[in-house]
Amino acid sequence: MQRKTSVVVEILRYGAIFLVLGFFVFPIFWMVLTSFKPEEAIMVSPPRFFFTPTTENYVHALHDKNFLFYIKNTLIISVISTAIVVAFGSLAAYSFARYNVGDGHILFFILSTKMMPAIAVILPYFLIFRDVGKTAVGKSLHLGLDQHGALIVSYVMFNLPFAIWLLVSFFQDIPRSLEHSARLDGLSRIQVLRRVTFPLAAPGIAVTAVFTLIFCWNEFLFAYILTRKAASTVTVGVESFFTLQGILWGPVAAAATISVAPMLIFVLVMQRYMVRGLTFGAVRG
Amino acid sequence: MYSLVDVHKRYGLRTVALRKLNLDIRPGEFFVLYGPAGAGKSTILNLLAGLTRPTSGDVRRDGASITHLPPERRNAAMAFENYALYSHLTVAENLAFPLRAAGVRPAEIEVRVKSVAGVLGIPHVLDRRPGFLSGGQRQRVALGRAIIRPADIYLLDEPIGHLDAKLRHRMRAELKALAVDMKATIVFTTTSSKEALALGDRIGILNAGRLEQAGTAAELYDRPANTFVASFVGDPPMSFLNVSVRPAEGGPALVTGDGQSIGKAPSGALGRGGLKAGVRSTALTLVDPGTPGALAGQVEVVEHLGHSSIAVVLSGTDHIQVLLPADARLRPGERVGLRVDPTRLHIFADETALATDAA
Numbered sequence: 300m301q302r303k304t305s306v307v308v309e310i311l312r313y314g315a316i317f318l319v320l321g322f323f324v325f326p327i328f329w330m331v332l333t334s335f336k337p338e339e340a341i342m343v344s345p346p347r348f349f350f351t352p353t354t355e356n357y358v359h360a361l362h363d364k365n366f367l368f369y370i371k372n373t374l375i376i377s378v379i380s381t382a383i384v385v386a387f388g389s390l391a392a393y394s395f396a397r398y399n400v401g402d403g404h405i406l407f408f409i410l411s412t413k414m415m416p417a418i419a420v421i422l423p424y425f426l427i428f429r430d431v432g433k434t435a436v437g438k439s440l441h442l443g444l445d446q447h448g449a450l451i452v453s454y455v456m457f458n459l460p461f462a463i464w465l466l467v468s469f470f471q472d473i474p475r476s477l478e479h480s481a482r483l484d485g486l487s488r489i490q491v492l493r494r495v496t497f498p499l500a501a502p503g504i505a506v507t508a509v510f511t512l513i514f515c516w517n518e519f520l521f522a523y524i525l526t527r528k529a530a531s532t533v534t535v536g537v538e539s540f541f542t543l544q545g546i547l548w549g550p551v552a553a554a555a556t557i558s559v560a561p562m563l564i565f566v567l568v569m570q571r572y573m574v575r576g577l578t579f580g581a582v583r584g
Numbered sequence: 585m586y587s588l589v590d591v592h593k594r595y596g597l598r599t600v601a602l603r604k605l606n607l608d609i610r611p612g613e614f615f616v617l618y619g620p621a622g623a624g625k626s627t628i629l630n631l632l633a634g635l636t637r638p639t640s641g642d643v644r645r646d647g648a649s650i651t652h653l654p655p656e657r658r659n660a661a662m663a664f665e666n667y668a669l670y671s672h673l674t675v676a677e678n679l680a681f682p683l684r685a686a687g688v689r690p691a692e693i694e695v696r697v698k699s700v701a702g703v704l705g706i707p708h709v710l711d712r713r714p715g716f717l718s719g720g721q722r723q724r725v726a727l728g729r730a731i732i733r734p735a736d737i738y739l740l741d742e743p744i745g746h747l748d749a750k751l752r753h754r755m756r757a758e759l760k761a762l763a764v765d766m767k768a769t770i771v772f773t774t775t776s777s778k779e780a781l782a783l784g785d786r787i788g789i790l791n792a793g794r795l796e797q798a799g800t801a802a803e804l805y806d807r808p809a810n811t812f813v814a815s816f817v818g819d820p821p822m823s824f825l826n827v828s829v830r831p832a833e834g835g836p837a838l839v840t841g842d843g844q845s846i847g848k849a850p851s852g853a854l855g856r857g858g859l860k861a862g863v864r865s866t867a868l869t870l871v872d873p874g875t876p877g878a879l880a881g882q883v884e885v886v887e888h889l890g891h892s893s894i895a896v897v898l899s900g901t902d903h904i905q906v907l908l909p910a911d912a913r914l915r916p917g918e919r920v921g922l923r924v925d926p927t928r929l930h931i932f933a934d935e936t937a938l939a940t941d942a943a
Binding site for chain 1 (some may be wrong): 630633634635654655656658659660661662664666668669670671672681682685686729733
């Protein structure tokens, strides 16, 4: 009897898993499928699962629309933004976690900058970057409209608070005695950070980097308003497929698939660190 | 010599960890800090290590103040109670860490790591990370990391507290031998009185941030400064009788609550109320009930320890622990007489808990 019940439970469990998985994976599956469909097979009803695959959508996206240009922009902007966010975020989070800087008030204030919707600040940002871009400093740092610097600054502004909050808890989880022990072994404060604290916080830093990069990669509003062509990112690139003649669904799917690929690879690489963090994270018990 | 001079330590506004504490730790001695949890043991280690500073008072080394010397310049080694192992490094790398930091040559590091791992019985886990070790193994790695390099002072915070009984016994012996070998100054904290007595050249007894008494095991055993110390040294612990001074033939006598005399009152006890007479189980002899001059009592519990037994005897309202030979056949409920050796009584004035010099 016991055995039978557990078999039923197993079947139900796997059924539930497939259901949930299907729910999340199907849109991606459909996107990839669509990207290989000839134009006439895309919008038909009922939807078709079997067709003669074609690469014409990829040719259109990569060749006619030069989509790699958007990928390059996105890569530059996201990677630099993420690097800045992680570097400053870790240092800020460390001091919040260890020295309780501002007694919690500053930490809360930082979060409060996330409380308004991005749309509320987009106009001021537009005006600021327009004017800053005309100054000497703004020119040298590419901070003007339709320049990479403007988007990087915006993304750092919007991701840093979240990154700090995420990292503070990771640093709090590292017992002080680990740092104390290293101090006693003769390391200075800075050496302790480099050789003990940051290696131990690596999983948390990896998680933060992944989140930040994903946010930057997928951001649309700022990219749409602050760029026109030269610094446009993939989301804006895909949008440009919505033409007056109609939406080019095939190329859109191909471009979207190309945009997702680097993120997928990056997350898979980082996953190793994140999982390792979970397995080896038994600092205390 | 390390000294704490009038050290007061407060955490926040309310929590007082140490109160006006004075303590000397002599070069080359194995000093054990004993006390219940929260007594201030770890705070003393942190002060010696430089990880925290006293609220007031001074930490000195050979007479010179080191209160403001940062930990990396004190040449102290410490084993932390929560192990503080680097989870991103293997056991071997953890052990090597202090040597690497000190710039020791890699070849020598390997030799030292192997030798320490051998002493601690963990050579088979050198390639593992701390996350895959048992509590006892982690604790040994923590201890190993502390003793692997020469230091001026070794601060060991309950380094064998989480081992199982058998291993703890072995590590105790190893540690004692190691201490003699290294001629090192060691400060060791523990909540086990047995461990304190077994290891310490001298023992400091802490209670609620106060140093109750510091001295050798014999000093603490023979001349306990107060009831807290008295009940700590010795197994079974000292029993206390509530006594008062009454006039009697041949001078004032100490009398228990139910009127039985246990001997002459010492001069210091005269005119003081609320006295306690401490008596060790070895100062008691079991006699037939009704023997003149002996305390009458009734056996409540008998604990068999193998080589001996301990009987808890209720006399009046006081519980007295008596050590018995293993072949003594006492049953709960039995009436017995206890003869007290009057020369081995410790008298305390119970409010101040101070020794008033036994007769």
